[in-house]
Amino acid sequence: MLGLIADLNACQGYANCVIAAPDTYDIDDDGLVVLLRARIPGEDRARVEEAARSCPVSALTIEER
């Protein structure tokens, strides 16, 4: 399993993460990222990680748990 962490102070609401992995990320009305799931199964890693790396302000980190 992988854990997902969002830095809400850094997030600017660009929503690149939502475009790349809509099953994992969304944004709220204020434009802050919402994690739809905090634990990511291994087979989704590549896609979720790619989405995290599409964040312009590096607000998303993935770590092994």
Next chain:
Amino acid sequence: MNGTAVVVGASVGGVRTAQALRREGWQGRITLVGAESHLPYDKPPLSKQLLAGTWDVPRTRLLDEDAAKRDDIELRLGRPAVGLDPADREVRLADGAALPYGVAVLATGSAARPSPWRPRSGLHLLRGLDDAAALRRDLRRPGPVVVVGGGFIGAEVAAGVRALGKAVTVVDPAPVPMGRVMGEEVGRLFTGLHHRHGTATAFGVGVAEVTGEAGSLEVRLTDGRVLPAATVVVGIGAVPNDAWLRDSGLPVEDGVLCDAACRVIGVEDVYAVGDVARWHHPGHGRRVRVEHWTNAVEQASCAAYNIVHPDTPRDHAPVEYVWSDQYDWKAQIIGRPDTASTHRLIGDPHAVPARFAALYGDDEGRLTGAVLVGWPKATLRIRRMAAQGTAFTTAVEEIGAME
């Protein structure tokens, strides 16, 4: 697939390609070549957080030594590539080294368009970390600043300089900033934004000459006015870094020509991504070159996928997306507003905080693009609608209903 992947250009396009190659399962070596000796860093903060002083340099880093090691990416920084030989399959570096490649990815990006005006000192371009540091240093001088160019970078620099409490004038020969991209009416909203924040504008007038030196410059306009300046910043666009490929035999025409799958035309196993790539966009039916961060990231993913899965290549056909932070506005531009024949404004550009969307449609009644400020949910919705080829009227209704 294996062998060595040589990625030339170590900014967002190159770094993301190298990382995506590993993620896709590339087994061979990955060498990332960068002209600058800095660790790979990101460009958008240079005219935003770094200029304002809210981020330090390490925060702009795209890849540090540990992250490179984790993905087994070899960094060759500090020496530019000076040529590529598709017959011998090698990339040559300025120090004479030749790097043999199994696959090469060109990600050398673009450079700031050089200033036609050459005062003795005090004139700045803004493209790299060294430029940003030099500008920050020079901004400590007392006195007004003149920014030449009212596009994204010019406007961001003006906003940053205002935030430092200095007097600024933005000069641009176009009557409204970014008018070519978003049209006169919406562009004019951005003129108002400058004025509300105390930035002077000289739009519709060009620069004839810049003379003097740092601290005591004079910017002479084509209408005869003279603006005194301690510092001048020139942001008049970018040019692709493709000159190093001149003798390679690769097709170069204001960027390296590629097919829809990011493969350089006419050579084996050479790909291009980011600002330097002019590729066939299947959605637009023609070749385009896009100077946006998100495009470089998405094209890097696409190229890496196609390198590892050459039998099932994907097309790179994104909806364009670029953001720009100007004063208290976070602007987002989606798709191609510049190809539109009609537009509709929804929301209130004069509210504080502003929240509005300008939607653009073409003659066939399709949504071609949008400009949004302060409305993330609508931005996301429009990015999705534009990707699905939504009708202009439908988009206007849906965004109107979100108001």
